Amino acid sequence: MELRELKKFLRDYNGVSARERDLRREIERVNERIDAVRDVSARTLGQASGGRNLCDVTYIKAEKIIDTYDREIAALLDEIGEIQRGRARLNGLLDMLDPEERDVITARYLQNTRWDFLPQKVHMSRAKCFRVHDRAVMKMLNG
Numbered sequence: 001m002e003l004r005e006l007k008k009f010l011r012d013y014n015g016v017s018a019r020e021r022d023l024r025r026e027i028e029r030v031n032e033r034i035d036a037v038r039d040v041s042a043r044t045l046g047q048a049s050g051g052r053n054l055c056d057v058t059y060i061k062a063e064k065i066i067d068t069y070d071r072e073i074a075a076l077l078d079e080i081g082e083i084q085r086g087r088a089r090l091n092g093l094l095d096m097l098d099p100e101e102r103d104v105i106t107a108r109y110l111q112n113t114r115w116d117f118l119p120q121k122v123h124m125s126r127a128k129c130f131r132v133h134d135r136a137v138m139k140m141l142n143g
Contacts, residue, residue, distance in 0.1 A: 100124075
C-alpha cells in the first residue's frame with residue numbers, strides 16, 4: 001500500500017460504520033419484502049379458485065421475486081463482509097502503533113481533527129504531532 005492509499009483508507013473509515021448500519025437496515029427492509037411476498041403468495045394459493053395452474057403460476061412468480069431478494073441480501077452481506085475486513089485491517093494497523101502514535105492517527109483520521117486542533121487534542125506540540133504522525137504512517141506502511 002502506498003502513502004496516498006493509506007491516508008485515503010484512514011479517511012474513508014469514518015463513513016464505514018454508518019454505511020454498515022445502512023446496509024443492515026436495508027437487509028431488514030428486504031427481509032420484510034420477502035415476508036410480504038410469502039404472505040401474499042400463501043393467501044393467494046390458499047384462496048385460489050382458478051385451480052392448480054393459477055397456484056403454480058403464482059408460486060413460481062413469488063419464488064422468482066424471493067430469489068431476486070435473496071440475491072440482493074447476498075450482495076448486501078458481501079459488502080458488510082468487506083467493511084468488516086476493512087475494520088479488521090484498520091485494527092491491525094492501529095495495533096502496531098504505540099499509544100502516542102495511535103492517539104495522533106485516531107484523532108487525525110478517525111475523528112477528523114484538523115491539524116490546527118490536533119496538538120491541543122493529543123496534548124503535544126504541533127511539530128511533535130507531525131513527527132509522531134509521520135512515524136506512525138511509516139510503521140503502518142512497512143508493517
